[in-house]
Amino acid sequence: MLSTALIPTRTSPFRRLLSRKQVFRQTHSQMQTRSTHSYYTTLTLDDALVDQDPYRRIRFDHPLWMLDRTLESGRLAVARSFWADAHSVEPFLLPFWQVHLLCDQKSSIQWESPNGTVEAGPDFRYYSDIGMAIAAVPKDHWASGIYVPWRIKVSADKLVMLYSETEKTRGSLDLLPSETPSIYSNPQKQILDPFMPEMWNPYTAPKFAYGPPDLKGREEKIIMLQGSDEAEFYEAFVPYGIRVYAIPVYRLMYKVGLGRGFGVMDASMPMMGMNVFRHDWKHGELRTLIPYLYTRVGHHHRRWTPPDEISEPEIVNAAFKPPSKIEELVKLLFDGMWNRGAITPSMWENERILPEFGPARDGNAQLLDEYNEACLKGWNLPPEPKFPIKETQTAAPKTTLFNPRNPRSRTAETSGSTVSTKEEQAKVTRQYSGNNTQKRRTAHYRDQAHIRLNNVRRSIRMTPEEEYISKVETFLPDPKGFYKVLGIEDPPKEFLRADKKEYIDDLISIRRGQESLTHHPDRGGTVRAMASLNEAHDKLDTLEKRRQYYAESRLGYRFNR
Known part of the structure; x- marks a missing residue:
């Protein structure tokens, strides 16, 4: 006979999933209770992050x-493949600057002969590149100091691959980098458990606290770090400068609860040591450095063949050696970001801030990669890829968080009106200070949220199926306890979706089989318990029956007699 102690283990993944959804809902309710501003619940995630x-x-x-991990239990299984003591995973959306450094330098190989004289090789000028993704969260945030390897070549190749797969299947570009975070809260239809809860708290979602690193005064030191100290010869550098490109990207990271402390796991490509690691550093400091990271940060390709040879210059890997130089490189990048101070609206007008995927057919990351390759191989350089903000913005600026809808009164030179008396000046000052400013900001947030919602409603015509699901509560009522008898508490509204019919039908049948191991009379159960289990299965085993049960639950008259 199967031990009853094993039964909770069988059903625990699904129960844990539902309980976490309930926790998200309760957390959001508590957030609304504590809130003192009405816009606390009307500001959407797009307003908070995209704008x-x-x-x-x-x-x-x-x-x-x-x-392909449709449930949270599957994502927990991924974490347990790295840490055996992992007991929970919590998703976080973190801002990263994907930094690309294109270094321009002149170099000569020098070595000391046995007789003590220093001999030097021919000078030649070349480009090399470095890439890294660094977290732009506040210094007191738990993710401060996180960095992961990143290469512009890999990113561009990924875009090409997604395009080619799309052309083969003639599908949509659903997997390209998105302009909205809704891909996490409303993912593709086969994802039963969203990556992020529907009820976001935009005020606790970390935003870009800093702009891209400013490396002025640090270029020479970064270029010098590329020289090798582990050979008999060394390189003498003449730095010409570094071009810094940055791509603002949000990455889905998981904070993994462990037996002691917690770990961090990337949702894009988990790899132990690279973007899966244990949190063991203090706030405001850098994460534990990886000795072999020098093989993963950028290409480090350079022209190595001396220019006096007829053959084409050879591109070789010139990584940082010894590995301790990686520590200096990482510290220089973070210091360049932290010392620059908090991000300001003007920082976004940097012409070298590029979207990873833009409106062009090939995406801006690929354009940057083509320019990068031309520099590394010494070809005739194409125009440098830039994003000229002020040149392309011909119309009036769009209303954003940095450009309030009700700007201050203009001066006589710009608007033709003047403030004649001190009393009128004081009135204007009071209008834009203290509580008045807060109220206007509150109204702005609320109005923008309603405008976006109405635009979406006007542009999208829902099908009858979508309209039906949109009116269903997040969790289905269970007045007769049919779901509870099957071991399902707080069933989500996905149980009524037609595109998940086969999956839910199989799930109901599996639950009946699991629960019958304890309720069947031959296994220690009772006839009444088994009859209740069969009744619950008969009432919920098809989509039509589940919808009928939901409709009767909403009416309530059959269950209140």
Whole structure:
């Protein structure tokens, strides 16, 4: 006979999933109770995250590795493959600057001969590149100091691959970097458990606290770090400068609860040591450095063949050696970001801030990669890829968080009106100070949220199926306890979706089989318990029956007699 102690283990993944959804709902309710401002619940995530950049270059990466993990239990299983003591996973959306450094330098190889004289090789000028993704969260945030390897070549190749797969299947570009975070809260239809809860708290979602790193005064030191100290010869550098490109991207990261402390896991490509690691550093400091990271940060390709040879210059890997130089590189990048201070609206007008995927056919990341390759191989350089904000913005600026809908009164030179008396000046000052400013800001947030919602409603015509699901509560009522008898508490509204019919039908049958192991009379149960289990299965085993049960639950008259 099967031990009853095993039964909770069988059903615990699904129960844990539902309980976490309930926790998200309760947390959001508590947030609304504590709130003192009405806009606390009307500000959407798009308003909070997308509108940080008035020019809309922020992109949101798809969690490619997790697309076949339709339930949270599957994502927990991924975490347990790295940490055996992992007991929970919590999703976080973190802002990263994908930084690309194109270094321009002149170099000569020098070595000391046995007789003590220093000999030098021919000088030649070349480009090299470095890439890294660094978290732009506040210094007191738990994710401060996180960095992951990133290469412009890999990013561009990924875009090409997604395009080619789309052309083969003639599908949509659903997996390209998105302009909205809704891909996490409303993912593709096969994802039963969304990556992020529907009830977001936009005020606790971390935003870009800093702009891209400013490396002025640090270029020479970064270029010098590329020289090798582990050979008999060394390189003498003449730095010409570094071009810094940055791509603002949000990545889905998981905070994994462990037996002691917690770990961090990337949803795009988990790899132990690279973007899956244990949190063991202090706030405001850098994450634990990886000795072999020098093989993963950028290409580090350079022209190595001396220019006096006829052959084409050879591109070789010139990584940082010894690995301790990686520590200096990472510290220089974070210091360049932290010391620059909090991000301002003007920082977004940097012409070298590029979207990873833009309106062009090939995407701006690929254009940057083509320019990068031309520099590394010494070809005739194409125009440098830029995003000239002020040159392309011909119309009036769009209303954003940085450009309030009700700007201050203009001066006589710009608007033709003047403030004649001190009393009128004081009135204007009071209008834009203290509580008045807060009220106007509140109204702005609320109005913008309603405008966006109405635009979506006007542009999208829902099908009868979509309209039916939109009116269903997040969790289905269970007045007769049929779901509870099957071991399902707080059933989500996905149980009524037609596109998940086969999956839910199989789930109901599996639950009946699991529960019959304890309720069947031959296994220690009772006839009444088994009859209740069969009744619950008969009432819920098809989509039509589940919808009928939901309709009767809403009416209530059959259950209140």
